[in-house]
Amino acid sequence: MNKKFEDYQIVVCGGGMAGFSAAVAAARQGKKTCLIQNRPVFGGNCSSEIGVTIHGAAAFHAYARETGIISELLIEERAINHAEIYENGWINSVWDMVMYDMAVKEELLTFYLNTEVVNVVLTPNNKTIKSVVANIQNAETELTINGEVFIDCTGDGVIADMAGCEWRMGSEGRDEFNEVHAPEKASGDVMGNSIHFRAKDMGKPVPFKAPDWAVKHEDPAYFYEQGRIPKEKRGGYWWIEIGVPFHTIYDNETIRHELTRHTLGIWDWMKNHDPIMKEQTKNYALDWIGQVPGKRESRRIMGEYLITENDIQNKTVFDDEVGFGGWFVDLHTPGGLLAQHAEASAATEGEEYNTFNEYMVKSYCGPYGFPLRSLIAKDVTNLMMAGRNISATHAALGTLRVMGTTAVMGQAVGVAASVAINKNMPLKNVPKDAISEVQQQLLRDGCFLPNYKNQDPLDFARTAVITSSSNEKLIGVGPESKGMHNGLAIWKDQPQYHNEVLETKKGQIIAIGNTKLQTISVCLTNTSNEEQFVEAWIFPIQHIWDYRVIPGASIANTVLKVPTGENIWVDWHVDLNESNGLLDNQYIRLDLGVNENIKWKEAGCIVPGHTAMYQIGETKMRRYYNGNTLSFKVFPEQDCFKASNVINGVTRPYQYTNVWMSDANQPLEQWIKLSWDEAKEVELIELTFPGHLLREYHAYAPFYKDPQCPKDYEILGLDNGKWKKLLTVKDNYQRQRKHKLTKKIKLNELKIIIKSTNGDTRACIYEVRVY
Template sequence: MIREESSSDVRKLKTDEIYSDLVVVGGGMAGVCCAITAARQGVKVTLVQDRPVLGGNASSEIRLWILGATSHMGNNNRWAREGGVIDEILVENMYRNPEGNPLILDTVLIEKVTEEPNIKLLLNTAVYEAEKSDDGTIRAAVAFCSQNSTRYRLLAPLFVDASGDGILGFLSGAAFRIGAEGKEEFDEQFAPDTQYGELLGHSMYFYSKDTGKPVRFVAPSYTLKTLDQLPRFKSFNLKQHGCWLWWVEYGGRLDTIHESERIKWELWKVIYGIWHHIKNSGEFPEKENHTLEWVGTIPGKRESRRFEGDFMLTQKDVVEQRAHYDAVSFGGWALDLHPADGVYGDKPGCTQWHSKGVYQIPYRTMYSRNIQNLFLSGRIISASHVAFGSSRVMATCAHNGQAVGMAAAICKEKGLLPKGVSSPELIGELQRRLVAGGQYIPGYRLHDDEELAHQAEIKVSSTYKLTTLPFDGPWRKLDFAMAQMLPVGKGSMPKITVELQADVATQVSVRLMAAAKRGNFTPEVVLGETVLSLEAGVQLQEIAFDYTQKDESYLFLAFSPNSEVAVRQSLTRLTGLLAVYQRFNKEVATSSLQSPPEGIGIESFEFWLPERRPNGHNLAFSLSEPLQVYEKHNLTNGVFRPTTGTNAWMAATDMAQNWVELSWKEPQQIGIIKLYFDTDYDHPMESTLLGHPESEMPFCIRQFTILDGKGKVLASVADNHQSMFALELAEAVVTDRIRVEVAHPLPEIPAALFGITCYPKKK
């Protein structure tokens, strides 16, 4: 029994002091991926989250899907899903949760964090005060947990603000901005005027379900009863629920930090008003048996503070895809701005303009310019309002967070502050460590003198020669222009034979096309054109172009639309091979041709999009000369996804045993071996709601064995589904050979590897 006498003094809360190497404030996707990355590098991390679950906008509290550069496969950014820890999370969620249940995603995130012994996780704990040792240095963050009535002093030499609103940056005095810059400051012609509004609002989602019997709905008193005030409701689709309702948005003309509760109440009024109208207006009898299953209790917030770093990302960095010496991440979501009036306005719910490819994000956007031990992560990085319209989405934020986590590890090891890592020498180290861990940086190849695989002689069991894709798939009408993407190396373009079926005698134009910028996947340069004259019926046609390729890149064999003609497709699926269509995805575009108004600094171009499986078959074809694009040298070229080429070694399909062998003239001490697999980086893997027909990516090698030169098994895996496998040996093995034996994932899909790396010690 505890009994305490009354006291005239004010009692103090129980206070715990926690010392760590790094304090990460905010447990959204950026904070989670930052904390995991740092912890795996030996950094002691305290992760502080003011909610009962992790994930922020992706959690079961809000239920927005995680997306980034892939943009629902609705832009021309091929193989653009973010890598590293965020990829690991998305792949794992896909494996366990293809249905998109947000509660399961919660468990995946909690598991990933709590499995790291170097992370101290504080849930339901809100930072409310900062202590400083001098004007530019944070000494401690002070937080309170509402569930255990405990006050925490979190002391560390380094801090990360990934809180969304930037609470620690604000309290510590970091320079920040709220609202939109004018067009003149950064020469951003897409900058909005005051009528459109300077802030993006909050959104709230709801789900309904069919109970099998009539359900009455009595609207609460605060319900908005007159929906004529909501112009956006006129386009409401009864099949929409969850994050398809992103347009239920409000608050862009308010203080999106201090008036967030007011915004939430207004969104509740709107949501219950929408449901009241659906249930009680008599206009939707098909919803008689439906009940509200779930309504969000906190809104998904898009924008508040943005903090100033040593570099500010702007519109031209995105649209022009500018290169940065300190690139550590990338983006690819559209410049996506929303009118401030949201659901109460008469403007379209958003204005999305895409760039022709992905863009680099520099490290200098990820730390405060005036608080010297504060990293920035998530949507608060140093970006203008316009560039923020792209960089704010969760997968991009998470990818940035990984860069910050690795930079914090370098700071710890070398006794540096965040700015110190921005030197070219240390940026090179940061980039090497990120890419070795699965992060993707556009235009960067892994170069590491300590890595041993690139020093080895490589032998393989066989190599797939791209000569024919069997004529065994469905016929596809040319209702839209269609193109087969082909990875073509240096040399002459081979002749290609295809099979077509014409309803009547007609013609089809075929063009050979390429992107204007190497590494992009926007076909806009016509390299050659021919016209096929077709008879009625099925026929083979040989296509020849007098074209010689100077550098390895993807070319597009593009067929003009003709609804009287169908092309034969193939059931064979291969790493780095896709067919695309000149059409649009209504979730991220309004036309197959992006046609921005003049004077806003955005380019016009066509969208060429792949289809999701189980559709999305390649064109059936045969080539006069094989394309040698799956060679063994790709295993050590330092790129672990398709870019200008496949970047993969692929085994021939007719071999029963498939293997790669690395050998050295002298025995090597090897402690870490990493394998990089194909989990289809073109698939967005939306984490919530949408649902996917697969739980495992069909290209991913599931069974493999790693052996040393004496035939000793170092690892044997029968159920892999992840993009990267890292074998960290308890004791280094001394050997002159490493052999990796792999099985074909499926009978119609040959085994492919993007890379192998070997290290003598932990990197």
């Protein structure tokens, strides 16, 4: 056997979204990095081999898309991929190649595909990893990879296990942490593995005969009464899942075979027996069946901190916060297809996703932050982890395990490991002694942290005076309003509460950019034949994900009179100002109470940063529909899209709109300008634009380029009284761009001119940084 020995600073094992993001982040921080992946493609569960589509916080929260490396990848994939993303099974090789292209372009990143780690070599004290030993499949080559920091992103915690780390597997009992979703008694139960299938429309009837060894499915109750509804003829069923009584690691091949038997049997049921589906599938042929099971859960490595569901539900604020999540607490029935009921039966009432269901109410959570300590192994000095093997309880893993969240974890550990090496610091000291440096680098690289913002002292933009050619004022929108949403849809499997009737309390978030609000109006339809009344409140709120039914003391409340008729604008003279609780640069929420004779009309467009919500439980509200805006008007107009937003340190709607938008009534070109009293020696300009924030990845069409994202722009600098063109960019569609100038230049002013966008009539920028 050929033997090779190589030395790196950071070694990442596992090339799923967590490992890939960790390796790219480390390489971008200037560290010689090696990524080892045991499959022929990157992506893990989201590769074309397995086909699980990437989910994250934006499935349940407006403007909650994960950003950073994961955003860069997904924006690129949508811009160049011809394929619709429906659900599981609908990942093609374009995605594989987008990831491969990024890996190849990272100069300090070396990667080995088709390579399995078979051993871990420890130092004599058994507390530090010296190297990992791996075999390259079909190459008869053994690699010994030495490193300073190792990152376990294998999913199954393979490296940590071989290194002797403590780990958990199974479900904690209720008595240990008093978690809402924990079972009464602890057990070894974990969520199962899945494979997926895809069907293709052939344009004419296509027969199907299952092999004799396929499972025979003949009972409609197994599907329609037990939460396994085959509602989509193309495939994409998460519930083709098996776990208990099998071991999700050791019995992986047995599970794969059993899942294959069931998949063929399920397609046979749909094609030949199901009275609902056989007509819909008559022209469809089975096109692909995955043969690599996607895992949800196995080993969880014990770290410096164990995240519990209580941290998730209470949105614990951690000093060492390095990322966020927001998927619901999604705990699948351990047996999957072998259990009496699929998760959907108990949790979501037959996969109809009733958001008022008790399970869905208690499972709706986030967005929440998570700590770096949960990504540092406690038993080995130089081991970190990211992905579904992190230090979390079974219940907490129900929300942390989705790939949008694990990608954020990966980027965090890649940066943290680099900081530890830079400072020659033990990993366990980073959360206390170097966390600000980690957080500020993550923010600079496009990530979002709910409780931290840009405070980089090296960023010249933070001290600049910001002006613009124009800026949009908030007046309001109605049912007739139009917006730029071409190609932006919804994820069809998403809980779709879309009811304008005030059958439950609803709230509309509104940004204040003035110290006065005299009148607020709502567009209502009274479906009865007599005047109706509805209670109304105005609350200051913490941010757009403040889902408390009563978020604090109201600063105004009244009862509105609603005459009969459709689309009636009802005015409320609130006369709010600083003296009675209205503050500039804040969000308020306008709530209307219950009256089933009244509809609160949805706006015909979405105002950036202005989402709505509705009440689902006694104390909890939830995002309305897919981040849509309800009709409202304000007087006077609110200056909430001002130029100064680009240096407030946050790059998405959160505690405020945080975006500069030019006046839609003025034609492009539009510009934003930074001015300093003393000239700055400038070498690097970093820009963050709108793009792919509002909704889940699934909502974005093939070849999608976000209309709000600037397409063509120029950057000019004022040097000794003369404007110089520093650079020109054409055909942009990425959210974050970093521009290094050919040489340093002293500037008193810097101007960014947006010449065109990918569709919107306004120029928009979230952040400008200058170094």
